[in-house]
Amino acid sequence: MDGDSAISLEELLRSRDVRVEHQRELLTRFPGASLICFTVILPGSVKRDVRSLKVAKAGVDALSQTFRNDFLKDKTDMKDKTDKTEGSQAKIRVHGHSTPQPCPSDLPSCHSGFPSCHSERSEESPVLYQEERDLATGFEAYLVVSMPPEQAKKLCCDIEDTHPLGRLMDIDVIVDSSTSPGMTEELSVRPLGRADIGRPERRCLLCGKPARECMRAHAHTQEEIQSAINVILSKSAE
Numbered sequence: 346m347d348g349d350s351a352i353s354l355e356e357l358l359r360s361r362d363v364r365v366e367h368q369r370e371l372l373t374r375f376p377g378a379s380l381i382c383f384t385v386i387l388p389g390s391v392k393r394d395v396r397s398l399k400v401a402k403a404g405v406d407a408l409s410q411t412f413r414n415d416f417l418k419d420k421t422d423m424k425d426k427t428d429k430t431e432g433s434q435a436k437i438r439v440h441g442h443s444t445p446q447p448c449p450s451d452l453p454s455c456h457s458g459f460p461s462c463h464s465e466r467s468e469e470s471p472v473l474y475q476e477e478r479d480l481a482t483g484f485e486a487y488l489v490v491s492m493p494p495e496q497a498k499k500l501c502c503d504i505e506d507t508h509p510l511g512r513l514m515d516i517d518v519i520v521d522s523s524t525s526p527g528m529t530e531e532l533s534v535r536p537l538g539r540a541d542i543g544r545p546e547r548r549c550l551l552c553g554k555p556a557r558e559c560m561r562a563h564a565h566t567q568e569e570i571q572s573a574i575n576v577i578l579s580k581s582a583e
C-alpha cells in the first residue's frame with residue numbers, strides 16, 4: 346500500500362518541526378482563534394497504515410460532527426486545493442471564508458447569488474479553516490475555530506474520552522505561548538494541557554496508569570501496544 350512503510354527517526358522529527366511551523370503560520374493567520382491539531386496515536390515506525398487511516402477518518406468525522414454539525418453536508422462552499430509546500434501527498438480542503446468576514450446575508454441574493462459565500466448553517470459553525478494532510482509520517486488535520494481555546498479543548502477531550510476510537514486520537518488545541526505577543530518575529534506555540542482545563546491526564550492503553558509514565562519508562566513492549574491497538578479497533582468495528 347502506498348505510504349505504508351517504516352519511517353526514520355529523522356523523518357519523524359522533521360515532520361514534527363514542519364507541524365509546529367504550520368501551527369505557527371495558522372495562529373498568525375487567524376489571531377484570536379483556536380487551532381485544533383489532530384494526529385493518530387500509532388507507536389512504532391509505521392505511521393500510516395490501514396488502521397491509522399481508519400482512526401483518521403473517524404477523527405475527522407467526529408471533529409466535523411462536533412464543530413460544524415452537518416455543515417459539511419453543504420459542499421457548495423468547499424473547494425479543493427493542493428498544498429504546494431508539502432508535495433503531492435498533502436491535500437488541503439479549505440472551507441468557507443479563509444478569514445472571518447461579514448456576509449451580506451440580509452440581501453436576498455446572498456445564498457443564491459454568492460456560491461462561495463456561506464450557507465445559512467455556516468453562521469452557526471465556528472470553523473474558519475480546515476485542512477487534512479495524509480502523510481507517510483502520519484495523518485494530520487487542522488481546524489481553526491472561533492471559540493476560546495479552553496472551550497475547544499473540552500470538546501476535543503470529550504471526543505478522546507468517549508469516541509470508540511478516541512484513545513487512538515491525539516487532539517491538541519494549540520495556543521500562542523509567546524510572552525510578548527506581536528513582539529517576537531516567530532510565534533511560540535504550545536498545546537493546551539488537560540490540566541489547563543481541569544481534566545485528568547490520559548491513561549495508558551494497557552495498564553491504566555498515566556500514559557506519560559508508561560511511555561517514559563517503556564513499560565510495555567511494541568507487541569503489547571500494537572495488540573492493544575488492534576483490540577480497540579476490532580471492538581469499534583463490532
Ligand SMILES: [Zn+2]
Nearest residue numbers: 549551552559
Ligand atoms: Zn501502561
